[in-house]
Amino acid sequence: MAVFSNPARRDRRQTSSVFITSHALVDEVLTTHDVFSSDEIRYSASEVPHRDNPVLHSMSAMDPPRHHELRRMVGRAFTPRTVDDLTPSIEACALDLLDRLTPASDFVAEFAHPLPIATLAALLGVSDARRADFVRWTDVITSFFGQPEARPDFVTAVAELRDYLLTVPAADGIIAGLRESGLSPDEVVDFAALLLINGHETTKTLLVNTVLCLAGHPAALAELRTDAGHISGTIEEVLRLRPSAGGTDRFTTRAGTLGGQPFAAGERVVVSMAAANRDPAVFSEPNTFDIRRSPNPHLSFGHGIHFCLGAHLARRQAAVALRTMLDRLPGRWTVDDVVTRDSPVGTDVLSLRLTWSR
Structure with a gap:
């Protein structure tokens, strides 16, 4: 309870950062973009070592009015119709991957x-011939946080991605359409990088966390097998209990006070969605995994103008994947050989083995 009795406090490791944990204050920060900006390059009073990362130049790091203009341009790629059109290919891919999955497989790498x-x-119109390059670019860009030793590979990956995206045939995917809608070449690359990191990492982690939650709660898994109507609720509860990104940053545009904690202009405000999603003021039995939980106002996809653009697509992929897994992987699930790595926004699961009973 200590984390909620002191929901706004200074980070002991970085006194220039304010750490926010309560649901109400996290929601306030996420929705008050004129005070708590996503534009780190413009507002951070500290050095930004990863300032050349395209994501910091994408709409996720912008304020209105340009943010709204870009979101309107790219929003057409994430309409319910687009997601519906992608669903058959998502299901076919999931089934193909599961057909090749064995108890000896690395679930992360192979599914x-x-x-x-x-x-x-x-979605982007990447050709089969360039799929391996696309995977490599994704891995390099998503793992870069400004470390000097990783910069050469990062610079190369961004350059290769740029060259590829600017030559995608006009009939393929959404990138060609964005080029024709008025986005500059740099904005196209920035948006693609945002998709690579948020679109790929969010869904990958959601799939891993779904397995971890259901392997750890066999009664919930058994209930799902008898009533698939709880699949959507299960996905939402996984998002709440184990959010794909445990937290995010905002940067203060002026001095003020938040939760009794004063802040100056240019300070970093770290909001913890992982803590907010377990706030007992909002969630009863917050540490319990409950696939029937309703309502479930978690903040794992954010809130306000920067609410995750691909949330509907991520949910659809997770629901399709879970439905096919329930069909193809019978009995109780067991997770072994879990390898993790700490990251700036939480703990990444690098690999694990999933076994099931025949």
């Missing part, structure tokens, strides 16, 4: 990673 990659490749 959770390739499924969203295939979906994004189809």
Whole structure:
């Protein structure tokens, strides 16, 4: 309870950062973009070592009015109709991957990673011949956080991605359409990089966390097998209990006070969705995995103007994947050999083995 009794406090490691944990304050930060900006390059009073990462120049790091203009341009790629059109290929890919999955397989490398990659490749119009390059670019760009030793590979990946995106045939995917809609070449690359990181990492982690939750709660898994109507609720509860991104940053545009904690202009505000999603003021039995939980106002996809553009697509991929897994992987699920790595926004699962009873 200590984290909620002191929901706005200074980060002990970085005194220039304010750490926010309560649901109400996290929601306030995410929805008050004129005070808590996503534009790190413009507002951060500290050095930004990863300032050349395309994501920091994409609409996720912009304020209105340009943010709204770009979101309107790219929003057509994530309409319910577009997601519906992609669903058969998502299901076909999931079934193909599951046909090749064995108890000795690395679930991350052989299912959770390739499924969203295939979906994004189809969305962007990436040819089969360039799929391996697309995977490599994704891995390099998503793992770059400004480290000097990783910069050469990052620079190369961004350059190769740029060259490819600017030559995608006019009839293929959404990138060609965005080029024709008025986006500059740099904006096209920035948007693609945003998709690579948010679109791929979010869904991959959601699939992994779904397996971890259901393997750890066999009664919930058994209930799903008897009533698939709880698939959507299960996905939402996984998102709440184990969000794909545990937190995110905002940067103060002026001095003020938040939750009794004063802040100056240019300070970093770190909001913890992982903590907000377990706030007992909002969620009863917040540490319990409950696939019937309703309502479930988690903040895992954000809130306000930067609510995740691909949330509907991520949910659809997870629902399709879970439905096919329930059909193809019978009995109780067991997870072994989990390998993790800490990242700036949480803990990444690098690999795991999933076994099931025949």
